[in-house]
Amino acid sequence: MSTASNLERVLKAGIFAVTSECGPPRGADPEAVKKKGGFLSGYVDAVNVTDNQTSVVRMSSLSACLILKTMGFDPVMQMVCRDRNRIAIQSDILGAAALGINNILCLSGDHQKFGDHPTAKNVFDVDSIQLIQCVRKMVDDGRFLSGEEIKGKPSLFVGCAANPFADPFEIRAMRLAKKAVAGAQFVQTQCVFNVGKFGKWMEMVRDLGVHEKVHILAGITPMKSVGMAKYMKNSVPGMDVPDDLIKRMQDTPKEKQAEEGIRICLETIEKVRGIKGVSGIHIMAIEWEQMVPEIVRSAGLYPRPSP
Amino acid sequence: MITAERKPMAEIRAMLAPYRKILVVGCGSCVAECASGGEKEVGLLASALRMDAKIEGRTIEVREMTIDRQCVYEFIDQLTGIADRYEIILSLGCGAGVQAVAEVFPKMLVIPALNTTFIGETKEPGLWVENCRACGDCKLGYFAAVCPVTRCAKGLFNGPCGGSKNGVCEVDPDSPCAWQLIIERLENAGRSDLLEAIYPPADWSRQQGKGPKKIVREDQRSEG
Numbered sequence: 143m144s145t146a147s148n149l150e151r152v153l154k155a156g157i158f159a160v161t162s163e164c165g166p167p168r169g170a171d172p173e174a175v176k177k178k179g180g181f182l183s184g185y186v187d188a189v190n191v192t193d194n195q196t197s198v199v200r201m202s203s204l205s206a207c208l209i210l211k212t213m214g215f216d217p218v219m220q221m222v223c224r225d226r227n228r229i230a231i232q233s234d235i236l237g238a239a240a241l242g243i244n245n246i247l248c249l250s251g252d253h254q255k256f257g258d259h260p261t262a263k264n265v266f267d268v269d270s271i272q273l274i275q276c277v278r279k280m281v282d283d284g285r286f287l288s289g290e291e292i293k294g295k296p297s298l299f300v301g302c303a304a305n306p307f308a309d310p311f312e313i314r315a316m317r318l319a320k321k322a323v324a325g326a327q328f329v330q331t332q333c334v335f336n337v338g339k340f341g342k343w344m345e346m347v348r349d350l351g352v353h354e355k356v357h358i359l360a361g362i363t364p365m366k367s368v369g370m371a372k373y374m375k376n377s378v379p380g381m382d383v384p385d386d387l388i389k390r391m392q393d394t395p396k397e398k399q400a401e402e403g404i405r406i407c408l409e410t411i412e413k414v415r416g417i418k419g420v421s422g423i424h425i426m427a428i429e430w431e432q433m434v435p436e437i438v439r440s441a442g443l444y445p446r447p448s449p
Numbered sequence: 450m451i452t453a454e455r456k457p458m459a460e461i462r463a464m465l466a467p468y469r470k471i472l473v474v475g476c477g478s479c480v481a482e483c484a485s486g487g488e489k490e491v492g493l494l495a496s497a498l499r500m501d502a503k504i505e506g507r508t509i510e511v512r513e514m515t516i517d518r519q520c521v522y523e524f525i526d527q528l529t530g531i532a533d534r535y536e537i538i539l540s541l542g543c544g545a546g547v548q549a550v551a552e553v554f555p556k557m558l559v560i561p562a563l564n565t566t567f568i569g570e571t572k573e574p575g576l577w578v579e580n581c582r583a584c585g586d587c588k589l590g591y592f593a594a595v596c597p598v599t600r601c602a603k604g605l606f607n608g609p610c611g612g613s614k615n616g617v618c619e620v621d622p623d624s625p626c627a628w629q630l631i632i633e634r635l636e637n638a639g640r641s642d643l644l645e646a647i648y649p650p651a652d653w654s655r656q657q658g659k660g661p662k663k664i665v666r667e668d669q670r671s672e673g
Contacts, residue, residue, distance in 0.1 A: 224603075228650060250610050253602050253620045264603070268650045271607035275647070287650065305611030310632055313609075313644065320607065324647055332611060379612035379619035 147244035147299035148216035148449045149188035152422075153328060153357040158415065159422025160443050161218065161330065161359060162434050163190035164210065166201035175201070175209045181431040183213065185438045187446055188245060190218040190330070190424070194225060197257025204234060207243050216449065218301065219243050222251025227267040228276065228287050235280060239296030247301040247330065248273040256379075271324045274302055278325030302326040306343035307336060307382035315346035322355040329356050330424040333363040333374070336382040337413045344417050353419030360414040363426045364433055365403035368392045404433065404440075411441045450479035450570070451543040452577045453486060453563035455494070462501065464560050465539065469508065471498065472535040473562075474528065474550065475515035476542040483577050486541030486563055488515040494541065494562060510535075519546025525553045532557055585655030585662065591643055593634030598651070600627035606648040 144150060152159045162182050167174035182189055189210055193203040207217035219238050226234065235246065250270040254262045268276060276287050277300050284295035302321045306314050318329060334340045340360065347353055365371045368391035375383035387406060394402040414420050423443075427433050438444045455461075465471060473495045481487025495513045502509040512535065518524045519542030528550070532538060537558050540547040544565040551559040567579035582599045588606075589596060598604045602620040609628030612619030616629040635643055656662075 250603055250605060253612070255602075255620050266604045267653065269603070269605045269607050271647055272650045276650075303611070308609070308611045309613045309615060309626070310609075310629055313632055316644065317609075320645065320647060379614065 145244050145297045145299045146242075147188070149218065149245055149328070150299040151449075152187045152447055155447070157447055158443065159187050159357070159359060160185065160425065160438055160446060161188045161190060161422065162186045162425040162427065162431070163192060164206065164431065165192045165195060165428070166203065166206040168198065168200050170201065172209050175206045176213065178431045179210050179213050179215060182215070182434055185435045185444060185446060186215075186425075187422075187449075188216040188218050190220055190247060193220040193222045193249070193251070194257075195220075195252065197224065197252050197254045197259070197262075199258060204238050204241070204243070207238070208241055211242060214449070216245065217243055218245035218247050220247045220249060221273065222249045223266050223268055223270060223273055224251030224254065224264050227265050231268070231273065231276065232280065232286055235277060235296055235298070236292075239298060244297070245299045245301060246277055247303065248277060248326070249303055270302060271321055274300060274321055274324040274326050282325075299327055300325060301328040301330060303331070304329050305332040305380045306334075306340050307332055308380040311339075311343075314343055315350055315352065318347060318356070319350045319352045322352050326356050328359060328421075330359045331361045332380060333361045333426060334410055334414060335363075335374075335387055336384050337410060339382060340414065341417055344419055348419050353421075357421040358419055359422040359424040360417075360420050361426060362407060362411055362414075362423045362437075363428065364407040364430060364437065365391060365399075366430060367396070367399045367403070368394075370403075404437065407437060408440050411437070411443075450482050450568070451545070451565060452483040452567055452569050452579075453480045453543050453565045455485055455490065455541075456562055456564055458497065461494075461539070461562055465498070465537065468536040470510045470534070470536045471512070471539055472528070472532055472537070473498075473511060473513050473539045474519065474541065475513070476519035476540075476546050477515055477517045478519075480541060480543055480546075480563060481515075482571065486543070486546075488513075491515050491541055494539075519543075520549045522549065522553060525550055528554070583656065584651065584653075586652055588648070591646070591648070592631045593638060593640070593643075595627050595630045595634060597627050597631065600624070600630075606651065 164178045191203045191206045194200055203219050207219045210217045248270050254264050279285055280296055281298050284292045304318045371383055371388050371391045374381045425434055473491050475488055475491035476486050491513045495511045498511050516524045516527050532554050539562050540550055540559050541562045547559055547561045568581040569577050569579040572578045580599055584598050601608055602618055613626040616626055618624045618626045635641055
């Protein structure tokens with residue numbers, strides 16, 4: 143069954159999809175969302191809106207999704223299990239669908255230890271796989287987790303995340319397979335820097351036939367500087383930045399590093415496009431959204447199919 | 450066992466400040482095993498209180514008593530006839546012990562000297578680790594006897610999350626990733642198939658949400 147999702151339409155048409163993301167502001171100013179959205183307009187098939195990412199309090203994902211929707215975007219509402227129990231989760235899903243949000247990305251959520259309220263109590267009433275099942279039950283069966291019937295069932299295209307680089311590596315493809323069984327229809331991966339390892343993961347994914355069940359979008363992040371590259375390598379859990387990329391950034395004069403970062407990013411896009419089973423890219427240009435148009439154009443992915 | 454740690458002395462002193470006659474009560478069970486509330490710790494704490502008073506020129510009376518189990522009335526009864534000679538009971542029991550003693554002596558104030566921390570095991574001398582959250586619905590049989598509710602920082606039933614690196618949890622580099630352990634143990638036992646199952650949301654009402662939990666067993670009641 144199809145939804146009104148533009149992302150779903152593009153993926154099902156077999157067009158190499160481009161999504162990006164917009165991190166909501168740490169305040170109530172809608173202009174901050176519109177400004178970021180402005181950079182992406184016309185260059186993406188859908189835009190993810192993060193949900194209190196890295197456990198830092200921000201404008202809610204649903205609210206920022208709505209602002210972006212009024213700008214003509216097809217937003218992907220990210221939802222984490224850290225902050226809501228199953229009652230709040232299902233309530234927010236109904237609300238999002240009622241407001242015309244067509245996509246949801248189901249995540250466990252970063253641990254609160256890394257955020258601005260480390261003394262908070264986390265929820266994790268359900269986990270990301272159970273959340274995927276929950277949304278599909280609401281969408282397909284028109285029933286709540288409790289089994290009770292929903293009057294006016296929601297329609298959503300359901301996504302998940304995958305980290306091909308975390309340990310233990312051997313079970314990572316199987317874990318995506320589990321998410322597909324749970325009902326995920328698309329997946330956006332952790333930022334790909336180590337293309338070799340990503341390729342190995344894709345091979346295992348293909349062996350399980352998962353690429354035929356779920357549309358796979360490779361995560362792409364341009365590096366602004368060698369400092370950012372090192373930070374991601376050393377301080378961001380689950381990130382794999384190979385030493386040769388660090389060296390390449392290091393050997394580039396400071397004023398040319400951003401340019402080099404974009405070059406690496408474009409090479410990565412080219413390589414992942416060549417991997418069988420990759421259906422698109424998800425560009426996470428963290429606080430660098432203004433670069434997305436150039437990346438999409440230079441990668442030969444512009445113009446996007448009209449919604 | 451229930452583990453506990455002694456509160457900071459400043460907090461204990463502040464709570465005891467108005468009182469001169471203090472009964473310090475230890476417990477010979479769990480908190481003795483984790484070296485926070487047994488006879489030895491009672492002695493140390495009582496000595497510290499006496500020392501404080503001496504330095505400050507105050508007169509206090511501190512009596513030490515350690516009973517086998519502070520959470521069972523038959524043992525608490527050993528305090529009957531003694532407790533009422535004191536103004537306050539300073540309990541070195543776990544939270545259950547403190548409350549059980551208070552229940553037996555309704556007119557007395559009982560204050561805790563410990564912070565009750567978790568249900569765990571003695572891993573090595575001087576190291577205790579948490580491994581049970583008393584969820585009331587033990588699923589260890591599916592997870593190779595490694596509890597994901599307790600030992601995974603996100604309590605994932607369908608882990609691991611994306612933050613596990615080199616077998617270590619992203620939240621605490623000193624803690625192994627519970628899911629790494631589950632995977633290894635299931636593989637070693639030839640039961641990797643259990644990893645493919647999707648576990649449904651837990652019934653948390655068995656752990657919380659209905660007020661304090663109770664166990665009622667008629668076979669045990671009829672004996673009395």
